[in-house]
Amino acid sequence: MTATSPATPPSISDSLNRLWAKFLPETQRRIALLTAASVSYASGTLTDSQRVEAHQAAHKLAGVLGTFGLPHGTELARRIENEFAAEVVVSAADLAKWIDELQVLVDRRS
């Protein structure tokens, strides 16, 4: 597991890593929700409730990933959040790509 930043003292770094591991299933659940919503969007079957859930999941990820040393994860989650907030997703391909990137970042941190 990586430290949150090179300057992070070992004691808090270890504790943050433990919290990261503890909440990893929830993080993965949120990404899975985004993936499912993205697939539904691409197939034209995205429901309103699915969009709202995806928007909330992306918002939560944006708020927390940077705290665990993944600022790019926050940036990606914000883009995804904005897409699910809009009436029309700009690009289903971009959306899927950002979610994949997010998954890779999270897997790498784990």
Add this chain to the structure above:
Amino acid sequence: MSRRILIIDDEDDIRQVAALSLETVAGWDVIVANSGAQGLLRAAEHQPDAILLDVMMPGMDGPTTFRELRKNPATANIPVLLLTAKVQGPDQRRFADLGVQAVLLKPFDPLTLAAQMEKVLGWS
């Protein structure tokens, strides 16, 4: 100087990282609440030096919780810092207009959260 901080956030991960940060880096006492309603009770009971309050919570959201804190004489004067992942300018102006001490952005840096709070609260 030791401080007592109340963190009100429905998200377990944010609550625990913020608590870890304030306890480990600053050595402050931290009390937590997982909802606005629980936060109102804890604030009145523990009289914290400041409250870190999440904006988006189910049920009673951050702004509503803040207004309720201000209505109660026992909690009316406790400084409140809003914590939000909403980075858009209009949102931030709306939150600042509520009369909170400051609006802090998520994600926060666990190493500097306490220093950020000290600065906006005039404790440094």
